[in-house]
Amino acid sequence: MLVVMRVGATPKEIRSTVAAIRKLGLTPNVIPGSLRVAIGITGNKGAIGREQLELLPGVAELVPVTKPYKLVSRETKPEDTVVAVGAGGPSTSLGALSERSESKGVRFGGERFTVIAGPCAVESRKSALAVARAVKAAGALAFRGGAYKPRTSPYSFQGLGKKGLEILREVREETGLPVVTEAVDPQSLEQVARHADMIQIGARNMQNYSLLRLAGQSRRPVLLKRGFSATFEEFLMAAEYVLAEGNYQVVLCERGVRSFADYTRATLDISLVPAVRKISHLPVIADPSHAAGRRDMVPALSRSALAAGAHGLLVEVHEDPDRALSDGGQSLAPAAFAELMDSLRRIAAALEVTC
Amino acid sequence: MLVVMRVGATPKEIRSTVAAIRKLGLTPNVIPGSLRVAIGITGNKGAIGREQLELLPGVAELVPVTKPYKLVSRETKPEDTVVAVGAGGPSTSLGALSERSESKGVRFGGERFTVIAGPCAVESRKSALAVARAVKAAGALAFRGGAYKPRTSPYSFQGLGKKGLEILREVREETGLPVVTEAVDPQSLEQVARHADMIQIGARNMQNYSLLRLAGQSRRPVLLKRGFSATFEEFLMAAEYVLAEGNYQVVLCERGVRSFADYTRATLDISLVPAVRKISHLPVIADPSHAAGRRDMVPALSRSALAAGAHGLLVEVHEDPDRALSDGGQSLAPAAFAELMDSLRRIAAALEVTC
């Protein structure tokens, strides 16, 4: 159930409605919009008595939400959410929801196409900085690089950890690019929330609900990658865990799903992009590097994601892909990345999207 | 094994080489290129003695073909194949292979994007003509419409059969659009080859090898749709069946694969497009209508296919989608199709592709 407040409802009216919902034993979730405020109600087992709410001062209407996902749904919030990353200190949940209210930081959502680029793993200060400068020059707006790497084998390189986070901070200071990096457990999440601009939750942890809750409590923007075989509903429900903690700054990321197809490492499910744009107000980007698992397909998949309506990309770029400590085969060299960005700008212009 | 003839090899030298291959108990497949002729050798169980062939007059070099697909491979023919449809009478196998030699008909392949549009099934002369005029006006270059419909249920509408083919012929005469329609068995294939400009082999028949052989013998261009769960190799091998009969005019079509994802009817495997362009010289198009199974996603998937490098589309358009006898839910209305074509032209221009 969604309580839509009148345009111009006063803070007091909103507080009274919130209190009334609490009194019914339910959980109110205040969702500010550019025109008016809505309050999502969660925690109900069955039907909610309408009469106690619809006559309260300032309440415009009650809207039943028919899907299991509530806060992520366009039924709850019709307008696109714009997530601002690197806006200088943790954003409040209010700020993330309205395009008007964000004047700083790199933005995801609406009619823009925002590219995050960088190496799979942070390997050294020197190489991270070199890649960061190269991708910034080519047009990337944010930097990625793993400090904590979830690896299939316990014997593989697991990332530099805190040392990696420090390098990321230096990258931000030197280049101005906000940095995105993955958290894999409570300890790393705390570190990432402190040092990075955006917390990445990887595909393997998409249903690690404890981690999602911590990400929701962190107040940092979250980049949530789809699980290897997550359905659309499961993916949105994972985001719902973050929003349910009051953090509305979630960017969804399609990174390919498991299928029988064997010429790419995963099968980029391009249809997810228009599906998310229709059903949810959250931004959605694509990771062509992990989907393809081979760099020769990254440009074609990147262009297809833009044309399908994605709000951005997460692309792996490495100074010297053949010597990367992890996933080098799918990383673009800086020159190939610059060429890709050129073609993306041309397509974005044709689509009237800011790139 | 591929025998590459010298530039300027004489017809006599080519004939002698063909004869020498036959003498070894093998099958020569002459593959003309714009610069020189190659001869693919099939039918060998094991290694072929090189010495009997490489010293023949006119032979430039012998190239081993390492994949199970031979004639469809870029190893065999590096340059793009351009398939001409509706060029006025059955094409010879030679004509289809070289861009220069085709001055007539609608072309698939190379740096152009060719859209086929029309209803799922031909329902009446009146409605077929109305749709054909509308899609032509919007920029479609060929018309589709099923006369023989493979339906999951024996009790569903199975198409108008010969009557449908006659309507298609009228559509071509009145609009000038070449017509594409599906063949489902030897009888319908014979009829389709006689009356239509391009024979469609549907996903359910992708491994109906007898039908593929008959399509290969027909000398009509073939539109081959990928099976619901065909691997890349199986798809190329199905095309190989057509080429092995001497018909090189095959256009491949990605139409979505089976997966666990449930918000589209099939999962459009967009990665197939760059994979085909890399490994094969054949053109590849996409069918966003059957992939999505719902019209609201058709525009996004169409644009993504173009941006991924597809050579065209097969799109369902129906005058009144909600009253269609089959698959109405996935058909665009004419106005929506015209709007889609506009956006495709803008993207094509950005990609320097002719649309």
Add this chain to the structure above:
Amino acid sequence: MLVVMRVGATPKEIRSTVAAIRKLGLTPNVIPGSLRVAIGITGNKGAIGREQLELLPGVAELVPVTKPYKLVSRETKPEDTVVAVGAGGPSTSLGALSERSESKGVRFGGERFTVIAGPCAVESRKSALAVARAVKAAGALAFRGGAYKPRTSPYSFQGLGKKGLEILREVREETGLPVVTEAVDPQSLEQVARHADMIQIGARNMQNYSLLRLAGQSRRPVLLKRGFSATFEEFLMAAEYVLAEGNYQVVLCERGVRSFADYTRATLDISLVPAVRKISHLPVIADPSHAAGRRDMVPALSRSALAAGAHGLLVEVHEDPDRALSDGGQSLAPAAFAELMDSLRRIAAALEVTC
């Protein structure tokens, strides 16, 4: 819609009901049961007027059939169908439906477990006979062997054709085992129907509806293999095509589906077995050889199919698996097959199933 006749309805009453259904523009399908006759009605677009039928003499009740599959459904025929193979000449459709009426031939269905075994392809008279004697001695009740082989590559061994069918006939004459072999197109189907006891329709042709119709017209028992990615409903609908032509003798065969799993060639979908037993009256067997694609897993999968309730197996056995012309890697040697049969008999006894 299903018209259930009273127990003891006279032939005249049945004929009158059939005529009344025809008069309504619908298609009656007479389905004899051991106790009473039912008449399935197909061909209706919308609802059928009940009043014209339910008052006819001999009609007990009208049962709406809610699924798209009608004749294959237990709603239509609650008791198990028993299919008799090699009963001496083509069976009538009536005979196949009632356990009591079949005294000859090898039976599939009910509480028995019937094993078909033999090589992937018939390679020579000598080897076919040797395998047939071995599998008979071990307890197989029918012989399999391909004469027409659908192969992924046009350059692979395609089977001995008519020569293979002659060898199969000799095998039957010498061993008494009925023979099962695949038909791939109208020509081979005609030959197979004439010379073999059961027509196999392979996975690649499961939705080759023209071939299914011909199999339905042939009056031979049909072994229908599930397509690589056929849903449960599509599989039953493929069988419905055969039954809709009046041939009720269909045995379904699970042979593994496409998935991401890579340690077997296909993923044996063991759940299909109880699903079929619940929803359909048709017998269902499993093909562990094609599912596994490797012989070391065939015994475990065979035992699991029996325990899951399958009515039998289709197992590949080759005299000398490592020298087989096709699929040798998945064929059991005769000694391994005999050992497998021993274990199956023990499990069957525990399940009170005749093996």
Add this chain to the structure above:
Amino acid sequence: MLVVMRVGATPKEIRSTVAAIRKLGLTPNVIPGSLRVAIGITGNKGAIGREQLELLPGVAELVPVTKPYKLVSRETKPEDTVVAVGAGGPSTSLGALSERSESKGVRFGGERFTVIAGPCAVESRKSALAVARAVKAAGALAFRGGAYKPRTSPYSFQGLGKKGLEILREVREETGLPVVTEAVDPQSLEQVARHADMIQIGARNMQNYSLLRLAGQSRRPVLLKRGFSATFEEFLMAAEYVLAEGNYQVVLCERGVRSFADYTRATLDISLVPAVRKISHLPVIADPSHAAGRRDMVPALSRSALAAGAHGLLVEVHEDPDRALSDGGQSLAPAAFAELMDSLRRIAAALEVTC
């Protein structure tokens, strides 16, 4: 690399070899067998110099391990691992590996079939005890019940938490059945390790490597469920994370994978069972309840798992399935469970397996 010690190698020789491995900068993993001790070497980037190790006193031979999974592989430990659950206090890693050394507790592995049964979630003391008594009477050897439930929706019942663990302890005290329950994060894992006999890691957390490491450090037996789309190698590598911490007591559990099939909630991949038995020494069981998602299929899938070689089952049983707080549709009532156990005992006898 695996260092195999001689039969009768002294503790001192083993210690010296361990020290020599450490000196090379590598990690030794001591793996006791019933006849002799082996030492797995992990942590190497490239090849290991053989000469420094093979001449040490007590070393019999050096065996290269060719797979990415090392400690879980039969190459490393050829004999079946038997995991004892509820043996009275945390087992040492040594004890778990040898059948001889375990005289107490419920055992998984070797030629026995061990059934764990109980409700999806612990709902109350009364209902948990009632189910526990019923499943014990029917032949179950261990009790399952979730205290911490990973739920797709943040608004669903998430389990009773510590209160649930207390109920489980009471169940153990009253019935003598060891209890198995899921841990979902560091906090719950610590609690589960303290109060339960076996730690379950669920499908959603199969690649939550931090959690796997903690489970490996806990010294409690671990029940590791396969992820929804985990490949065979990924599944074994997840177990490897636990073993790499020194905890060798891991039971693998197949619980169905994602596929296009829609008549069960997941597709039970029965082939995993013989695959694990061939490649790994760890026990493998099946969860037919979560695979099917519907109780009518649970008996058939349970029997198929036993016949395929599984070492046991994890089955959901609920006093009153239709009133369960979670997953009631897939839970068996006690009477149906008792009937299932009867049939399993008959099949087990036929297979000469202790049930």
